[in-house]
Structure formats: structure tokens, C-alpha cells
Amino acid sequence: MLLKNSPADVVKAIFDACFNLVIEIVLQSDDHAELQNATECLASFISGGKQDLLVWAGDSGLVMKGLLDAASRLLDPDMESSGSLFVASYILQLILHLPSQMSLHIHELVASVVRRMQSCEVFGLRSSLILILARLVHSSTPDVNQFINLMLSTPAKGFENALVYVMPEWTKLQGEIQGAYQIKVTTSALALLLSTRHAELSKINVQGDLVKSNAGITTRSKAKLAPEMWTMIPLPAKIFALLSDALIEIQEQGLDDEDEDSEWDEVSNDENGGVQDILHPMAVPSSVNPSVEHLDALAKAFDDDDDNDDEYDNELTKVDPLNEQIKLADFLTNYFVNMYSTDQSLFDYLFQSLADVQKSVVGNVINK
Structure with missing residues (x-):
């Protein structure tokens, strides 16, 4: 505090x-x-x-x-998930503020993040670990192939390599990731990965759509006997669909670039807040019991901080230049337009796999 x-x-x-x-x-x-x-x-x-x-x-x-x-x-895979819950915020601060020192340890860091992901059952921790990897995608620009090759050379227990393990997990969880900063970084990172046209991406199949049952109402006992079934689709098609979904969400919420962050994450950006607000009343003489005043000031500051549900957005949006550089609506619009104009065959291939509502929003973008 x-x-x-x-x-x-x-x-x-x-x-x-x-x-x-x-x-x-x-x-x-x-x-x-x-x-x-x-x-x-x-x-x-x-x-x-x-x-x-x-x-x-x-x-x-x-x-x-x-x-x-x-x-x-x-990042110890044997640690209880609750103990590791805030590790991503910590590591992102290391990456952002000590980049030259951390660059020497990126391979070990990625390997540790993958091991931690594989041993973790808590959604919040797993999605935050994906955020670390997404931020490393951005750090690898303009040659994002570096990141992909790093993942290909990183082991993952039970899988051919870390890329084969991580991408199905990432794309499965992407739609559930919360917070303006997290959505912005992970969505744009997926677009950067797709833009590489790396041959290994198309070799990976990931979870597509839920297969609907024709057996009527699904009871609890039926669900146990017949668990959910999903289609499997190529990774590039899934990423393209997720980018379409992100654009749909922005348009449905009626957000423009100025509103994007404030709608998804209502956090206080009062730069005059913090320890000065706590210490100032302590320096002012008062006729009432000063210890009570001080405790009240501390308690108020603590309550204000505790009300903030999104520590990443609160801390990282202030220091990560990506937050200012990327306006997600513009980024996605330009991404679809650029792909259509520079590689129409790939665009057409990915476009035909979209659902009707996705086709509609992407079609409107490229036809403007």
C-alpha cells in the first residue's frame, strides 16, 4: 500500500x-x-x-x-496455485522495467511458465501466464518468428513442444480473458502470430465449436455419460475467428478508441493518489486524536485499493507502452484490411470458415 x-x-x-x-x-x-x-x-x-x-x-x-x-x-510447478496467483504481474514488471537483464533468461522463463501452466488448475493463474507469453510475442517484434521458434525448442510434458501445448490452451481460454489490458495484449499477440504465416501453426489443431446434441434435454447424469464434444479446427482458422469475435465485442459495446479501456476496465487513474494522500494528513496538526486520523486515512486508502478488481490494468497500463500504442478496434480493422489486400488467398481460406455473424462484421470492415 x-x-x-x-x-x-x-x-x-x-x-x-x-x-x-x-x-x-x-x-x-x-x-x-x-x-x-x-x-x-x-x-x-x-x-x-x-x-x-x-x-x-x-x-x-x-x-x-x-x-x-x-x-x-x-513458477514452481509443485507450488499450490493460490501462492503463485500474482506471479504474472510481477514477471511483467520485470520484463517491462528490466528488459536487458531479463533478455538473458527468456528461454528459462518461457520453460518455467509452460511447466507452471501444465500443473495449474486455476483459471485466473493460467490466463495470467498466457498474458506473459503474449507480452513476449510483442517483445519479439518485428520478427515474431523468434518467439515461435523459441516455443518450438521449449519442452512441454506429454507434447511435442511448448507451442503444441500452449496454443490450444491459449485459444480455448482467450474468450474468457478479462480486463482491457489483458484483452488488448493477448488479442493483438494472436494476430501477430498469425501474421507470421509460420508453417508450424497450420499443423496444430485446436478446439473449435461445441457439437450440439440431438438427444433432447441434457441431464446431469447424461452429461457425465456423454461429456461435451468439440470440433477440431486448424490453429490459423481459430485465431482468425477469435479476432473476429473481438471486433464483434467492440462493436456490440459501441466502443470507440477513446472508450475502449474505460468500458472494459473502470479503474482509478488519479496520478495524485497513493502514499502522498496518506502522509499529507499526518503532517497537519489536529485537535483530535492524531492516531485515529492516521488509521482512518490508511484504512480509506486500503479500502480504495481493495475495491480495484484488476491489478494488471491498474499497474501495467501506466507503464506498458503497448497500452497507448494499440487501439484494439483500429488494430483489428487494419489487420483484416491488410491481410485482404496482401494475401487474399489466405484471407479467403480463413474467411470461409467463419460463422455468419463473424463474416458479416469482417466483411463490413474490408468493404468500407
Whole structure:
């Protein structure tokens, strides 16, 4: 609470007091609440300190080792999912603020993320891990083939490689991902992957549409005997359909570029908030009991922060340049138009696999 939105000198003071202890909690604790709070604290240290964080302790290598050790523990496939719940926000801060240091460890990071995905049953954690991979897709531009080749060289238990495992999971979960920032990054990353025309993508089949049963009402007992059946379709066709769905959702909500983020995620962007609002009343003499005032101020700040349901959007939209660079409605419109004009045979092939409502919205875009 004190770290968020604080000036660098306040962040450094807190860093000097407890950074090593927070790392120690992540490395040693098995308490889910402690792990979650410590992870958020580390993410805020990185967000507030950025590159300066590495020299505050006098040994940049030691600080970086602590940060990487913490990431490794949080991505441990044997850890309970609740303990790892906020790891994605932490890792994204590492990628955004310490890019040159993290570039040395991307292969190990991707391998750890894939292992964590395979052992995780909690949707929120799995979708946040997909967000990490999506952000790495963007980091690999202009040569997104680098990311695909990295995935092809990364192992995944029970699968030929990480790409074969991740893409069916990603496309299956994409429609359930929540939050403006997450939707923007993951949707545009799928488009970037499709734009590579990489030969390995078309070799992967993923979950398509639910096969409707003609057996009448499905009771609970019938559902157990006859689980849901899905069609299987080529990955490029699925990505193309998901991009169409994203454009449909934007149009149905009546969003323009200015409204996009605010509709999907109503968060406070008050840049004057944070620790200054807490500390200011403490410096003002008062005739009433100061301890009560201070506690009330702290409690109010905590409640305001606790009401925010989307930590990624709150923290990452402020620092990730993608949030300003990409207006999703324009991005998707330009994407479909460019594909139609530069590779009409591929466009026609993918277009014919769309549902009627998807064809309608994509057709309207290219015929404008």
C-alpha cells in the first residue's frame, strides 16, 4: 500500500528496510496470503525503482539474483496455485522495467511458465501466464518468428513442444480473458502470430465449436455419460475467428478508441493518489486524536485499493507502452484490411470458415 504510486525516495527507503526480507518470504513461506502479498510488494518495488533498484543495495547482481530466485519459486510447478496467483504481474514488471537483464533468461522463463501452466488448475493463474507469453510475442517484434521458434525448442510434458501445448490452451481460454489490458495484449499477440504465416501453426489443431446434441434435454447424469464434444479446427482458422469475435465485442459495446479501456476496465487513474494522500494528513496538526486520523486515512486508502478488481490494468497500463500504442478496434480493422489486400488467398481460406455473424462484421470492415 505504501509502495504504490510513491516517489522513488520513498520506494528506496522501504527497499532499504525490507527488500531482502520480502525476498526471503517468497523463497521460504508456504502461506498463500504471505506469498501473494510479498509478490505484489516485489512488483511494486520494480515498478517504483526500475533500473535504479539494481544499484540501491550496492550489488546489482545480488539484487537481480534475488528477483529471479523469487520468480523461480513462484513458477514452481509443485507450488499450490493460490501462492503463485500474482506471479504474472510481477514477471511483467520485470520484463517491462528490466528488459536487458531479463533478455538473458527468456528461454528459462518461457520453460518455467509452460511447466507452471501444465500443473495449474486455476483459471485466473493460467490466463495470467498466457498474458506473459503474449507480452513476449510483442517483445519479439518485428520478427515474431523468434518467439515461435523459441516455443518450438521449449519442452512441454506429454507434447511435442511448448507451442503444441500452449496454443490450444491459449485459444480455448482467450474468450474468457478479462480486463482491457489483458484483452488488448493477448488479442493483438494472436494476430501477430498469425501474421507470421509460420508453417508450424497450420499443423496444430485446436478446439473449435461445441457439437450440439440431438438427444433432447441434457441431464446431469447424461452429461457425465456423454461429456461435451468439440470440433477440431486448424490453429490459423481459430485465431482468425477469435479476432473476429473481438471486433464483434467492440462493436456490440459501441466502443470507440477513446472508450475502449474505460468500458472494459473502470479503474482509478488519479496520478495524485497513493502514499502522498496518506502522509499529507499526518503532517497537519489536529485537535483530535492524531492516531485515529492516521488509521482512518490508511484504512480509506486500503479500502480504495481493495475495491480495484484488476491489478494488471491498474499497474501495467501506466507503464506498458503497448497500452497507448494499440487501439484494439483500429488494430483489428487494419489487420483484416491488410491481410485482404496482401494475401487474399489466405484471407479467403480463413474467411470461409467463419460463422455468419463473424463474416458479416469482417466483411463490413474490408468493404468500407
